[in-house]
Amino acid sequence: MIKIKTREEIELIRESALIVSMTLGEIAKAIKPGISTLELDKIAEEFIRDHGAKPGFLGLYDFPNTLCMSPNEQVVHGIPNKQPLVEGDIISVDCGALKNGFYGDHAYTFAVGEIDIETKKLLEVTKESLYLGIREFKIGNRVGDVGYAIQQFTEKHGYGVVRELVGHGLGREMHEDPEMPNYGRRGKGKKFLEGMVVAIEPMINLGTHRIRQFSDGWTIKTADEKPSAHFEHNVAIVNGKPELLSTFAFINEALGIKTNEEAEFRAL
Template identity: 80%
Template structure:
């Protein structure tokens, strides 16, 4: 059942989402060769708690850490460890925070130093596909409209769109209705209405869309061991249109990236 949020609840969700956005912005300055994902995980936990929130992933479904840290061929749900990042890696950082009873859930894939041209293009296209999907999240459209838009955009670039892992509704629970696949058919699925809040999160593979789960019960990698990228935003429908509750501004400020890609989703 879809939980429609009041304007007051959406503002509380915006606060949680922005804590996650600020956490990712803080981490952007720390992602570099020679740093362990476990070190980054500790930084994130301390920062989230300093903002008066609690880590949204820690203990959720028994997940052991604050961040899902997924390098290179890992798609999502990677567990932080003592392994050091090296030049040329990419790392998806997925982060959650809970404050005032509501979750924020937000992800960004970072380059570790200089990365291969083909990998950089994968990151750029995946991030762009996120906004292609968000554009379709408006009153009167349906789940399939978002999924179709993301799938067409990414597959037109020759990439594989992960099927088994999807975005989701967001609120007092980390995962609420509706599921938000990154593939689909126009006009199919649940209809979007005012007050809905979802997390849209394209997961795009350089090669095949197929994945495999590892014996730790969490880590998921591409079947062909090629890189995977993951970007995620929290979005509400306000005045019939999509409005971002999260932002990549803090990440981009830290990395010196200038873009207006979020402007159309601010009211």
């Protein structure tokens, strides 16, 4: 059942989402060749707790860490470890925070130093597809409209859209209705309503859309071991239109990126 949020509840979700946004900004400052994903995980846990929140992933479904850290061919749910990142890696960092009874949850795929042109394009296209999907999250549309926008754009570039893993509703639970696939047909699926809050998160592979799971029971990787990208935002429908509750502004500041890509989804 879809849980419609009041304006007050949306603001509480925004508070949690912004803690995640700031945490990812801290991770952006620290990512470099030689640092391990476990070191980054410790930075994130300390930052979240220092801001009066709890790590949203730690212990959720028995996950052992604060961050899901998924390098290169890993799609999502990678477990932090002591192996250092190296020049040319990419790393999906998925983070959650729980404060005042509400979750924030979003993700960004970072380049570690200089990466090859093909992988850089994958990251750019996946990130752009996220905003195309967000644009369709509005009154009058349905779940399939978001998935269709993401799928059409990314498949046009020859990429594989992961089918088994999807976005989701967000609120007092990390995962609520509706499921938000990154593929679909226009006009199909559940109707969008005022006060809905969701996490939209394209997971796009350079090659096949097929995936496999590691023996650890968590880590998902591409079946052909080609790179995968993952970007995620938290979005509410306010006055019939999509409004971002999360932001990549702290990441952009840390990385020196100048962009207005979020401007149309900000509250006036």
